[in-house]
Amino acid sequence: GESVGLHLPTLSVQEGDNSIINCAYSNSASDYFIWYKQESGKGPQFIIDIRSNMDKRQGQRVTVLLNKTVKHLSLQIAATQPGDSAVYFCAENINEKLTFGTGTRLTIIP
Amino acid sequence: NAGVMQNPRHLVRRRGQEARLRCSPMKGHSHVYWYRQLPEEGLKFMVYLQKENIIDESGMPKERFSAEFPKEGPSILRIQQVVRGDSAAYFCASSRRQGSGYTEAFFGQGTRLTVV
Numbered sequence: 001g002e003s004v005g006l007h008l009p010t011l012s013v014q015e016g017d018n019s020i021i022n023c024a025y026s027n028s029a030s031d032y033f034i035w036y037k038q039e040s041g042k043g044p045q046f047i048i049d050i051r052s053n054m055d056k057r058q059g060q061r062v063t064v065l066l067n068k069t070v071k072h073l074s075l076q077i078a079a080t081q082p083g084d085s086a087v088y089f090c091a092e093n094i095n096e097k098l099t100f101g102t103g104t105r106l107t108i109i110p
Numbered sequence: 111n112a113g114v115m116q117n118p119r120h121l122v123r124r125r126g127q128e129a130r131l132r133c134s135p136m137k138g139h140s141h142v143y144w145y146r147q148l149p150e151e152g153l154k155f156m157v158y159l160q161k162e163n164i165i166d167e168s169g170m171p172k173e174r175f176s177a178e179f180p181k182e183g184p185s186i187l188r189i190q191q192v193v194r195g196d197s198a199a200y201f202c203a204s205s206r207r208q209g210s211g212y213t214e215a216f217f218g219q220g221t222r223l224t225v226v
Contacts, residue, residue: 043219097166098153
């Protein structure tokens with residue numbers, strides 16, 4: 001089975017609030033993680049990545065946190081907007097092979 | 111710089127026919143990955159190729175499926191004698207080797223295969 005999983009399959013957030021999407025992984029050898037956003041009918045779009053020698057990385061309105069002790073990854077989206085509605089996947093990279101979780105559907109409430 | 115190009119976007123095949131899916135990686139990318147996605151599910155790894163080499167095909171079914179990435183031209187995912195269960199979206203991603211070994215993969219828009 002997949003070694004990367006998500007805690008919640010769906011998440012509804014009020015527009016303007018912050019969103020937090022969680023991801024658990026089981027392979028201690030994973031050294032690189034990527035968050036992707038997939039809108040309906042489209043391919044996954046790279047959001048942000050983080051290496052295992054880091055515990056936090058920030059981008060534009062997004063922050064990824066990595067807790068290697070509990071093998072947990074999270075994606076924080078600040079001031080969520082309607083355009084953030086999508087399915088979000090975390091992926092772990094082992095030997096250049098990406099393994100994806102099931103995904104979390106983020107819905108924005110106006 | 112064009113992104114990863116996949117064609118066709120939609121493909122309909124009758125049971126028993128062959129499906130050929132094409133993927134042109136981003137310029138300068140020498141690594142190609144194929145993934146399969148069922149509705150409301152995640153992406154399942156199928157195969158990882160470099161030019162003229164299959165690096166990891168652990169996700170490919172043993173029969174009817176094959177992939178290639180020739181020296182010239184796009185990567186091809188071939189499904190022979192398709193069955194209804196092959197209906198899915200097939201995504202291709204490409205990346206380039208980086209000195210650190212970490213590779214950011216970019217995805218195409220996918221090919222949606224429907225077997226009737």
